[in-house]
Amino acid sequence: MKKIIKSNTTLDEPLEKRELAKTISEKEKRLNELIDKVEQLKIDLTIVKQEYEVKVGRLYLKLDEVDLEILKFKKIEDLISKGFSFEEAQKIVEETLKKRREQIEKEYKKLDEEEKDIESRKYISEEEKEELKKLYFKLAHKFHPDKANGSEEMMKKINKAYAEGDIETLCAINRSETGADIEVKTIEALKNKLAGLEKSIKKISQEFEQLKRSEWYILKENIEKAKKQKRDILIELAEKLLTDIAKKENQLDKLKKKYGQG
């Protein structure tokens, strides 16, 4: 955008055009700041999400698994009381609980994927992380879908490379893609550009507000608040869940013994 400002400083340019260019430049600055804010928040939330899923998410799935096993035995007991043999009852119940079991397995798989991702980021040095972030923001400014020359496809590529800590790809994108701004000349074109910018700012502001209302944001706020009081609420939650799981596993063991499955 510097190009516009330079070309508009000549004296024969009409005043309106110069003022428009000034507003555009301010709005562009604002948009870039907003994009930074939103992208940074998304990164923060993703980190909260990954930490939560590793520390707590798995335990919830484990709890669901134990609950399902207990439910299985309760249903088997019910069928046995109606005259079915254990084997018959087991077969019927397994069939009815199949969907729920598959659902839990699917959730586990999701968590595995997330963990792989965290693993791949673990081996990046602090310097590299800083470099990665810098590059990421630079490219995000250029290619964010809300920018005039932005591209959703390119942004996806950039996000993926960032998530995987892939500096090489980010550097390559930086070298090959110019994403240069097209010089805008007429007043009408400038006005259109300004309107487009305002629309983008509005859209991305809404996205920011929406993110702030998300579950992950609330969780993040509470984790930070607790940290100030030297508490780790995720660990506390995990401990509570582990106690619940242990209790239920006890119950399950008794049921298994009863039916000679232990």
Place this chain on the structure above:
Amino acid sequence: MDKDKQIQKIEKLSLKKLSEDSNLAKRGLRDLGIWPKVQTLLKEIEKQYFAHNYQACLDLCNELLSTEPHSFPIITFKGLSLTRMENHKDAIMCFDQLLEEKPDFEIALSNKGFCLLKLEKHHEAIIILKKALSIFPDNPVTLSNLGYCCESIRDYEGAIKVYERALSLDPENIYTLHDLGYAYDDIGQYEKALEMYDRVLYLNPNFLTAIFNKGRTYEKIGKYSDAIDYYIKILSIDPNNIMAKRDIDRCKLLIGKK
């Protein structure tokens, strides 16, 4: 790496993906006491339902079901709210889910029967309602619905039996009284029909349907001037009732022919 997998992985940074994957977070927020606990929300669901705020109740149910997809009481309230909101098809899906877990859950059976009735699947409804009655034989609502279904498939004798049983449990239910009167009319027992309509109008003199049907029954037995009296009564309550005006004209014509 294949292309589909790439896109899937990248999306986890997006807003949409963040909210899609938030069910585990919601559970944590509730267990940490940052959000109201499930028990508290369940009480709220109950409160909204009994205050007839069915949409609010349904919204709460859907919210809770995102983290407690198999909760029996929540699915029950969802089904009941959908029934009251006349979304009978979705309500039946809820009741089926409950019945899969607990085949003799009377509330689900009775309400599923009612939904089937509303969808005019009378034969199916009768099977389900009879099953509900085998568990809770004295449910006046189930009896009344069963009676209606029997009548709809022209099983008038069956309907009368069911209505009579419902009346023995709740003798002042004007709807059952009215429906029984209608069933008696259907099988030509006009005196008994008139008696039932009288009982309805004694309890609620402005029950328009009963006034109208009483007029019709009088017409059937040729008492046109009595019929006119009742149609006039309708006009005194609802002066713009076109049907009552036509009925009066017709009766006057019939008296003239006589």
